[in-house]
Amino acid sequence: MAVYTEVSDEALRAFLAEYELGDLLAFRGIAEGVENSNYALRTAKGDFILTLYEKRVDPKELPYFLGLMDYLAFRGVPCPTPVEGRDGETLRSLCGRPAAICTFLEGVWPRRVRPEHLAPLGAALAKLHAAGAGFPEFRPNALGPKGWAPLLDGCRAGGDEVAPGLIAELDMHLAAILAAWPPASALPDGQIHADLFPDNVFFLPDAAGRPQVSGLIDFYFACTDLLAYDVAVCLNAWCFEPDGSFNVTKARALIGAYTAVRPLWPAERAALPVLCRGAAIRFLLTRLYDWTHTPPGALVTRKDPLEYLRKLRFFARATGPGDLGA
Ligand SMILES: Nc1ncnc2c1ncn2[C@@H]1O[C@H](COP(=O)(O)OP(=O)(O)O)[C@@H](O)[C@H]1O
Numbered sequence: 648m649a650v651y652t653e654v655s656d657e658a659l660r661a662f663l664a665e666y667e668l669g670d671l672l673a674f675r676g677i678a679e680g681v682e683n684s685n686y687a688l689r690t691a692k693g694d695f696i697l698t699l700y701e702k703r704v705d706p707k708e709l710p711y712f713l714g715l716m717d718y719l720a721f722r723g724v725p726c727p728t729p730v731e732g733r734d735g736e737t738l739r740s741l742c743g744r745p746a747a748i749c750t751f752l753e754g755v756w757p758r759r760v761r762p763e764h765l766a767p768l769g770a771a772l773a774k775l776h777a778a779g780a781g782f783p784e785f786r787p788n789a790l791g792p793k794g795w796a797p798l799l800d801g802c803r804a805g806g807d808e809v810a811p812g813l814i815a816e817l818d819m820h821l822a823a824i825l826a827a828w829p830p831a832s833a834l835p836d837g838q839i840h841a842d843l844f845p846d847n848v849f850f851l852p853d854a855a856g857r858p859q860v861s862g863l864i865d866f867y868f869a870c871t872d873l874l875a876y877d878v879a880v881c882l883n884a885w886c887f888e889p890d891g892s893f894n895v896t897k898a899r900a901l902i903g904a905y906t907a908v909r910p911l912w913p914a915e916r917a918a919l920p921v922l923c924r925g926a927a928i929r930f931l932l933t934r935l936y937d938w939t940h941t942p943p944g945a946l947v948t949r950k951d952p953l954e955y956l957r958k959l960r961f962f963a964r965a966t967g968p969g970d971l972g973a
């Protein structure tokens with residue numbers, strides 16, 4: 648469920664009067680997503696997405712996110728383009744929330760990831776990294792290594808109720824990850840998506856029926872960080888089977904297509920196992936935090952933190968990048 652703020656017909660029509668999008672023909676709330684309120688709009692000019700930014704998004708950071716999407720879209724990345732109002736602004740206010748309209752992207756995110764999805768994903772990720780190279784803004788990764796200890800501290804009270812011994816195990820993993828984390832200057836950095844999960848990637852079949860990436864959405868965790876960390880996020884989110892096993896064929900397809908566009912440095916390959924452990928603990932911790940702080944019956948769908956404990960344990964056992972398809 649992700650319509651936290653209800654928008655009336657009248658409020659929306661007044662809001663749309665600020666744009667040159669023609670008459671409103673239809674609009675509906677979108678149930679998917681967890682962070683913001685999203686509406687699908689149809690106007691005389693076509694289909695659009697209206698997003699009202701909810702409390703987890705800091706309004707001060709919206710110019711970075713919208714600016715990055717605009718920059719990437721202009722350079723051929725299939726991501727939403729923020730739509731300017733008559734005054735040239737993309738960010739305004741609706742029902743007391745910051746709000747923006749973006750272009751609608753065709754396609755469907757894969758409910759079941761197949762090996763054929765991984766090569767187009769890898770190529771799209773590398774193109775995103777290449778296209779973002781000249782973007783002048785810097786946004787530190789709030790959910791990067793410096794953010795993990797405070798998140799874990801916030802989970803201490805309820806964490807062991809989710810799984811006995813969980814907090815002690817996470818203390819152990821976190822200390823090992825932070826000790827092995829590559830220094831910022833050791834690997835190339837740039838603008839990363841940082842949450843490129845299957846529900847943020849749309850596909851359409853090409854003429855031969857093979858899936859092609861048609862859209863990358865949800866840039867609200869994007870930041871300036873190690874490029875290979877984005878690969879590690881994708882290895883976590885795309886390369887495990889429902890039974891918990893790691894699918895190295897998928898990983899090889901992802902990394903092979905990525906490197907065909909943007910070759911990984913030897914140091915990036917070598918760092919992949921610890922970057923994967925870092926990505927696993929990042930999603931584990933935010934899920935655990937939400938799990939232990941969301942009252943039962945709240946509108947937000949809580950995601951299973953233990954899925955990422957199993958992934959973290961797998962990556963901690965990896966003997967080198969070869970185990971991860973690199
Ligand atoms: N530009 C877009 N084009 C088409 N559908 C979109 C677009 N942006 C969002 N959506 C739809 O809204 C849903 C939630 O968007 P998302 O950005 O993931 O929300 P949240 O930030 O709340 O997690 C997506 O699964 C998709 O169905």
Ligand SMILES: N[C@@H](CCOP(=O)(O)O)C(=O)O
Nearest residue numbers: 680681682842844930934950
């Ligand atoms: N991908 C994260 C949760 C963020 O949700 P999104 O709907 O904004 O992509 C996770 O799986 O924990």
